[in-house]
Amino acid sequence: MEFTLKTTIQYDVYAPTTFVFNIQVLKESVNQKIKSETLEVSPFLPYKEYSLKGSKTRFIKLQATEFIPFTINYQAQIDVSYKWVAKKKLLKNTPIFNLKNEIIPFLTPTRNCPSDKLMEFAFNLFGHITTDLEKTLAINEWIFNNIKYVSGSSDANTTAYDTLNIKEGVCKDFAHLGIALCRALNIPARYFTCYASNIVPPDIHACFEAYLGNSWIVFDPTRLANLNQLVKIADGKDGSEIAVATLFGNAFCTYMNIECSQTNGESDNTYPSEDFFISY
Structure with a gap:
C-alpha cells in the first residue's frame, strides 16, 4: 500500500x-x-x-x-x-532465557511504564491465562473496555499507573498501560508511533507492540486505527524516548496539522484477525 x-x-x-x-x-x-x-x-x-x-x-x-x-x-x-503472522506461530511462549539479548530491555520498568507497580493487578486479572498471546489479547480488550478515551486528559508526566487509577487517557496512555501490564507479566513490550490513515481528525497515533513468537506484533487498545493502515515512525521503551517534539528552552x-492518506493498494477493517496478526 x-x-x-x-x-x-x-x-x-x-x-x-x-x-x-x-x-x-x-x-x-x-x-x-x-x-x-x-x-x-x-x-x-x-x-x-x-x-x-x-x-x-x-x-x-x-x-x-x-x-x-x-x-x-x-x-x-x-x-x-506489513506482515501477517499466523496465530499458531504465536501461541508458544518463549522463555526469557531464550530471548534475544536486545529484547531484554523491553521487560523492565520505565518512567512512563512502571510495570513493577502493576504486577499484583496484572497477575490477579491475567495471570491465570496460559499463553502470552492470550494474555496480551486480554490486556488489550480490558483497556478498551475500562479506560475512557478523553482528549487532553493527560500530559507528558502521566504514567501507566496514573492511567489505571483515573481510568481515562489518550492513545499514548492506552499504549503505556498495555506495555506496563505486558511487562508485569514478563511479556516484552514497546511503544510504537505511526501515521494512521483512518484517524479522525488525522494525528500521529500511538500503539504498542508485544514480542510474541519471535515477532513484534502490533496492538491498539484504543481501536481507533486500522492496524493494516499504519506508517511506522518509531519504536521505543516508552513515549518519552520517541516524543513527536521535545524542547529545551x-x-x-x-x-x-497531520495528514495521512492511502493512495493505492487494498485494505480492510479487520481488527484483529482471529487467525492472523500484524507485524511491522
Whole structure:
C-alpha cells in the first residue's frame, strides 16, 4: 500500500531553544520504502538529522536562537508492506532465557511504564491465562473496555499507573498501560508511533507492540486505527524516548496539522484477525 503524508508544526519561540522532532518515518525497514520525502523549515533554522546507535529512528535536532515563530513541514510518499503472522506461530511462549539479548530491555520498568507497580493487578486479572498471546489479547480488550478515551486528559508526566487509577487517557496512555501490564507479566513490550490513515481528525497515533513468537506484533487498545493502515515512525521503551517534539528552552506550539492518506493498494477493517496478526 502507498501512503501520502503531510505534517506541519508551528512554534512561537520566546527564548533560545533547541528542539528534537520525531516526525520522519522509519528508514531502512523491510516493511517500508520511502519513495520521496522533503523536510523544510521556514524561516530557515539550522538543523541536523541523527539516529541513536542500534536504532533506525530518525530525529531532527533544530536550534532557534531568535525570538521568532517558525514552521517545520514534512511530506513523504511511503510504500508499506506489513506482515501477517499466523496465530499458531504465536501461541508458544518463549522463555526469557531464550530471548534475544536486545529484547531484554523491553521487560523492565520505565518512567512512563512502571510495570513493577502493576504486577499484583496484572497477575490477579491475567495471570491465570496460559499463553502470552492470550494474555496480551486480554490486556488489550480490558483497556478498551475500562479506560475512557478523553482528549487532553493527560500530559507528558502521566504514567501507566496514573492511567489505571483515573481510568481515562489518550492513545499514548492506552499504549503505556498495555506495555506496563505486558511487562508485569514478563511479556516484552514497546511503544510504537505511526501515521494512521483512518484517524479522525488525522494525528500521529500511538500503539504498542508485544514480542510474541519471535515477532513484534502490533496492538491498539484504543481501536481507533486500522492496524493494516499504519506508517511506522518509531519504536521505543516508552513515549518519552520517541516524543513527536521535545524542547529545551521556552517555546509554544501554536499549530499542528497531520495528514495521512492511502493512495493505492487494498485494505480492510479487520481488527484483529482471529487467525492472523500484524507485524511491522
